[in-house]
Amino acid sequence: MHIAEGFLPVAHCVAWGIASAPFVIHGARAVIQESTKNPESKLLLAAAGAFTFVLSAIKLPSVTGSSSHPTGTGAGAILFKPPVMAFLGTVVLLFQALLLAHGGLTTLGANVFSMAIAGPWAAYAVWRLVRVGKGPMELGVFLAMAVADLVTYCVTSLQLALAYPDPNLLGALAKFAGVFALTQIPLALMEGLVGVLLFRFLVKVAAPELARRGLINTAQKEAAHA
Amino acid sequence: MAHMTALDDAAWQGPWRRVRVGEKVVLSVALLTTALVAPPWPGCALVAMACLVLICGPAHVPPRTLRLAMAAPLPFLVIGGVTVAVVLGGTPTATALFTWGPLWADPATVTKGITVFSRGVAGTLSIMLLATTTPMVDLLTWLRHLRVPAALVEIASLTYRLLFVLLSSALAIRAAQTARLGRPTLATAATAMGALLVRSWTRASRLQAGLEGRGYVDDLTTLAVARRASPTFMATTALVLAGIWLAVVAVSVL
Secondary structure (H helix, E strand, C coil), rough: CCCCCCCHHHHHHHHHHHHHHHHHHHHHHHHHHHHCCCCCCCHHHHHHHHHHHHHHCCEECCCCCCCCCCCCCHHHHHHHHHHHHHHHHHHHHHHHHHHHHCCCCCCCHHHHHHHCCCCCCCHHHHHHHHHHHCCCCCCHEEEEEEEEHHHHHHHHHHHHHHHHHCCCHHHHHHHHHHHHHHHHHHHHHHHHHHHHHHHHHHHHHHHHHHCCCCCCHHHHHHHHHH | HHHHHHHHHHHHHHHHHHCCHHHHHHHHHHHHHHHHHHHHHHHHHHHHHHHHHHHHCCCHHHHHHEHHHHCHHHHHHHHHHHHHHHCCCCCCCCCCEEEECCCCHHHHHHHHHHHHHHHHHHHHHHHHHCCCCCCCCHHHHHHHCCCCCHHHHEEEEEHHHHHHHHHHHHHHHHHHHHHCCCCCCCHHHHHHHHHHHHHHHHHHHHHHHHHHHHCCCCCCCCCCCCCCHHHHHHHHHHHHHHHHHHHHHHHHCC
């Protein structure tokens, strides 16, 4: 759910840009450090960014009849951690604005805050919580991916409500959240389910890569190989 | 794939490819700023008209490309505009055009909705002017000249280069699934995503190995095409903007 170009007042564009900047700078620093330490990781990070962008080409069945596509921010947060996703998400949103006309440049700060910061951080928090509580990987993945989408949608609704608050902010929030709930809530649940199937597939075909990232333990890796 | 690369294809093929990136950025950002701050009538209408004339005229972008590109943001702008026009809660004013339960709208809220929609359309067209005339590679090279850290521009450049490889893989996967009469289901979407992720890792590792074999150490610097400043382009930019702002001032005075 991208806020289109020109949709937010100038003051809001600036405010969301300022709010996003520290996270993006922190992510950019993490990326620079990582690429200085391991120059080969640059290509893997680029591949992660390209993967997130190309997810727009994969169709999901949609409850409302329209075609939807996964956002991949939850999966990205689990695989690459939220700071890296803040930077990669910014690059992807910039590319989406200039190559697909999804989102915009003045609304980049607001879109980065909802899709590349709030969503991934919430997803990662849920993922860590489930893993620390010894919950199954599938549950963690489902909740992380669904929460990433839901938080993105809630934050976007809040951004729109703050920009156009009607007589009261709560009414505006309910209005925007209600309008987009029709597509966003089913999409979040759908992406959670797709995430579970995706990680099951990855455990089968890319177990060493997942183990290297600490997402599965050695026993799971050997079981996948067996 | 065509619709996902349509804007980039137009940017590579258009005659404005030869214009300096900075000059196109100035034009696009100035129009965008006008769309955001000028009164919607006649400001946004004139910005939208100027963008349409420039894109389909001197920039030689096929109208079909523009129509395809606008298909993505338009539904959001329409739904968003209507949502802004309708108020939830509060007491309807005496001039309310309709009330339906807690929902109502009056001329002031409808004007606000139309204003938001107009700014959105004009702003999107302003950015489309840059997107359809400037390939991403040129923009990234321009960012490098603006001293954006090399490592960041490098990752963005590599991401851009890998996009097309992965995009064709994604579409090949989808075509293969369709050819086997597969409908879009959760399982096919998950398998496609998984196959794509694994393929992106493999491609990245192979690219890394290939580049290291050619002495790749820190960044893939490419030669930038030298472009001369175009006084005509800058004069046209100034004229277009001056015309729009003169019309805005004239309408507000009258």
